[in-house]
Amino acid sequence: MNMVNQTSMDDKRVTQYAQSRQEPKWLLEKRLDALSQIEELALPQLEKTNINNWNFTKFDAFKEEEAITALQELPSEFSAFVFDQETANVVVQKNASSVFQQFDPQIADKGVIFSDLHTALREHEELVKSYMMSSKMKRDEHKLAAIHQALFNGGVFLYVPKNVELTIPFQSLFYGQGKDAAILPYIMIVTEENARVEFIANFVADKSDEVAMHNGMIDVFVGSNANVRVSTMNNLNQTAVDVLYRRSYVGRDGQLEWITSELSDGRIISDNTTHLVEDGGTVNVKAVILGAGETRSNITTNIRHWGKHTNSDIHARSVMKDAATNILNSITKIEKDASKSDGQQTGKVLMLNPKARGDANPILLIDENDVTAGHAASVGRVDPLQMYYLMSRGVSKEQAEKLIIYGFLDAVISDIPSEALQKRIHEVIEGKFQS
């Protein structure tokens, strides 16, 4: 790792950025501690994906941007990710600056906190700190975690107190623009007992191929009997490395749902780990992956069952076109004493072109006898007889392929409860077929 960019990975720059955001001292110490470990820590071990030559370090983490006063000021390619713009509860971050936020004061009156991370740190330091300290992501886990901890350049804090149920989704948009630009958001979602909330995060970049990096982190804490849905949409450019680690805790009888759309064009590391720490917790993960061009992706969903009567279901569908490659890992681990638990997983990869590659690795690790679990995995190419059948009705080869792909992904997409999100995913997919 000789490519460390001194402009970002430097005590002075980090200190300067932290101070410009009025970060508390303990946090700066955490940053500097992580910074000192970057060099010596190894990259994460990823199944069947060689990441040694990927660029994780050459970028500028601290590009400052001007705030805007309305969503309409955003370039339309970015603002399109935010729906119901007039009424949206939304935080927008460009490069290292939070540039816009909008939050219904009536919701704030219920004790809900929703803001960029730095504002939350200033206004609710102890609360944010307590959850930051209990994060399951350890900064010395590997080099990428340390880089994030040292250089995170924004994020969101969402807190929903006990018994507050919210029906309108909270949205966020993180976008990178410009040479060597990087987004390193730290997103924290905290729900107390019986709370209900939905959160959507979009990680996007200018397609002009200059943006270098997304290294994001999402911590989710699902309280007892709380109900949380988190959707992530990654759509970065071809030269960017897109890293997203998600760590969730689910409390007693809590329910967590993940909807992840991996639609970036460059190099992708996506890790989604959920700990069902108490009895009765549930997590459902729906993942849509579409790779085009030379995209390389390693997508891992990891569920750990600790509590009794915990349930998990992973449903991932991946389409690889052109010369794209996807390693799709699903790991379900049921620990000793997590009896009466159920873990299910389905991972399917469809390859369109001879040069496209896919690999589905279903892994069930079970240390308890009294459980149920199952998995289904498949990797295949488009069925020539299906193509023949569709074309025999007059649709062109391209159209027939598209129908099959949409149909294949639909098993996951049609399950997504938000129509706006479904539409957005379709639009991004459509875009990949036009280029």
Added chain:
Amino acid sequence: MANKPNLKIKDLHVAIDEKEILKGVNLEINGGEIHAIMGPNGTGKSTLASALMGHPRYEVSKGEALLDQADLLDMDVDERARAGLFLAMQYPSEVSGVTNSDFLRSAINAKRDEGNEISLMKFIREMDKKMELLEMDEKFATRYLNEGFSGGEKKRNEILQLMMLNPRIAILDEIDSGLDIDALKVVAAGVNAMRGDEFGALIITHYQRLLNYIKPDFVHVFMQGRIVKSGGPELAERLEAEGYDWVKEELGIEDETVGQQG
């Protein structure tokens, strides 16, 4: 009159995995005509249907097939369909995630120019009408293409597509297999509704039964990969009454299949 469709098949030879199945088929079908091809199993009837549509496994080694004077064999599968050929398949594929109605609308629009797509209202109206005629529950419109359909439902769905796409020449490949008598009548009513000068059909079947409901103008007997005998509707009746042995005897055929021919 000038717009009568015409399918002309001349000395067609077709192989699958380098084994010749069709050995010189000659047949001409015009608008307003219904032809039936009958024959025992293994004589190559379905191969003729698949080869005309352009099934990827079949290779034409010799001969011609012209639709309205245009060379069918030179076209891709989708081009053949857009030129006006339709094949109701014996084993239609299942396509998950694609609804019947979305697919049909794509298929109809594939024949139309951009900007001239069928309006959603008109499409729904047409589809409702045809599904009613075929006694199909309206929920078939939103079900995934053939997925989980019973044999009979798949056959009805093939006829629904036929009626919606309105081809010039249709081939029905054993559309009667696995249908009970009520379903058979419904399917036949669908095909009969298509009859007219601008529509010609080739019905491939084992049994005369279907031909009680769709009256053919011409009947051909298929053996050893080609048509060995042709006649009118009375030929079908005789085959039903007496079987195929008399044909074999008359023509000196011992094994009617293509299997032993090497």
